[in-house]
Amino acid sequence: MTATALKGDLESLRARVRQLEETAVRQPLPTLPALTGLVELRPGAAYEVDSASLVLALLAGASRQGLWSSVVGLGDLGWEAATALGVDLGRTVVVPDPREHWLEVTAALIELAGVVALRPPGRAAARDAHRIAARLRSKGTALIVWGSWPMPEGRLSLSTPRWSGLGRGEGRLHTRSAVLTVRKGAGPERHAELLLSGDGTISRVVSDTRAPVGPVDEQVAV
């Protein structure tokens, strides 16, 4: 073995050690394969979503990798669909009705690390959002809010859904295609067409179908 090859190995090992030593805050949380490169859950950040499908898809990505997922204020999720996506129910904590204590409950469940999904009953005050954000950063937890949240890291929305399999009086719901729009701060919107098939899995059909003007750097994770 040559010295250069050894040096290369050494470098890669060093890089790996650096990676492990970095605090969890730096490592993006795992997402579903269909969403990689498009959505990245940064630990310590809050994301706005607009549908239950997205909540479950984001939980599933983290839950598949053994992270805990907590759900606050969402008593109406379909857990069969969640399981089909890959959510591990054994590592899921749900508080269906936190009543007026939803902020305290969310703060407590952030301690579990992983991903916390929240449906706030109203709009959170900026001060509360800052307190939650501080906790998120210290624990490396990502917050997914179905609703609105002051200054989210990113906004994900699912639009123009089209169902196939259902006719007028016959057939049954089978597959859905929808366009996922990702907005991050003032950056350009990113689009991808997703196929949500009958067995509950999500696959990506076309990336950046209707990309806005200007080049979109594939490496920029949102």
Added chain:
Amino acid sequence: MKPRARTMVLWCPDWSVAAATVEAGLPADQPAAVLANNVVTVCNQAARADGVRRGMRRRDAQARCPELALLDHCAERDARCFEPVLVVVEQLCAQVAPLRPGLLAVASPAGYYGDDRAAAGVLVEHLATIGVLEVHCGCADDLFTAEQAARRAAAGDCLVVPPGGSPVFVSELPVEALDEPALVGLLRRLGIRTLGALAKLPARDVKARFGDYGARIHQLARGEDPSLLTARTPPPELTCQVRFEPPLESIEAVGFSVRRTAERFVAQLAARQQVCTRVHLEAEIDGRVVSGRTWTHVRWFSADDLVDRLRWQLAATAGLTTDPQREHGGVDAVRFVPEVVEAAGADGLWGGGAEEEVERGVARVQALLGYDQVVVPALQGGRSPGDRQAWIPWGERPSGLRPRGLPWPGSIPPPAPVLVLEQPWPAEVLDGSGTMAWVSDRGALSGEPARFRPRPDTAWQPVLAWAGPWPVEERWWENGSRKLTRFQVVGADGRAWLMLCDRGRWWTEAGYD
């Protein structure tokens, strides 16, 4: 050679029936029978008087005795009810060997009580105090003879076979006493009617014909049962109790004061390398048990867990508050009764790590909202999407879930809805003529759905695609059952809903988002 201690057998006849009638709260003189697989396995004297016999089919038994109480066979119940009997006998003599529920053997305590008959009298008397009235005793040199003597003794009496008298006593018994139906049939056909006749056969020949099994039977027939009593070790007392003098009035004080007891409870189990996974907590106020509840834990109870559970329970059931001004009696006593104790696993060795953090986080939420407000979702079998999932309070084990493996005809095919509404929304669906669509008793839809809104506060939208009606045939045999039909509806905005139609009323049950 030191003579072997004589053996005394106590027999409670028809124990399964006696235990079942006591648990069911039936009068003792009611004809009753315990059935397994629709066949009578045990029946009591009143049922026998009406002609009910072992091995009889359910309908034959009912035909002979219409007022017969039919009880299910439950081996666990028999053993559980026999436990108090064992405890009473253990208080009076050493070396108690339970043979099966309803039958126990002891080394005869004749030396202490005078003679065998007196000893039996004492036992029968004490058993009567716990409500076991029909006890037959038998005493002999060996176990088999003693059991046969007990079966032939009068109720409450003791049949004593004198020392060395076993062979004579046994020789007069019919071969049916062996309770081995196959062998008894064969012996009868060989012309052997009594155990005495069997004992007279040369032991070598019996062994040659029946092997070791025959040799053992031959020994029994000679009145020389070689089996020794295997006395049980009385189970340890694991229940912990603490009394408060004067009674404590606030939950905080109780929680603080029971900590030592909770620690002792966990420690005594730990000393046996055991952990408790289900515990019954009881609190007494003014000498009455006012709060009793069983708690289960996914892993095991630590002292903190026990104290937490007790606080939640007191807050919920006993009407105690943290407010010291409120008028109520104080808590006199708290009892921790272990219900399920398991061997401690090895997973405690390296510490829980992340799991412990999760436990702490959840405990904080439980303290805020109540223990049942933190749940873990679980899937189960069912037809409607709502039936197919269940909430299990954090820390409890799932129980009573419907199996998912069954076909569940009528369930909605995948994809599963991402939104399953706990409270269905009242919906409206109009047909082409602008009137509410409805489904007739024969399952016909009044008109094609044209416009709908999934909940009253949303805007009307045209129906893009729909399927249905899918009839729901559930519990049609019950009174007040409704004829329901399901529809899948896609609106103009592309969102799909699962709707339920109860004749002319519509509900949104689930959403596909």
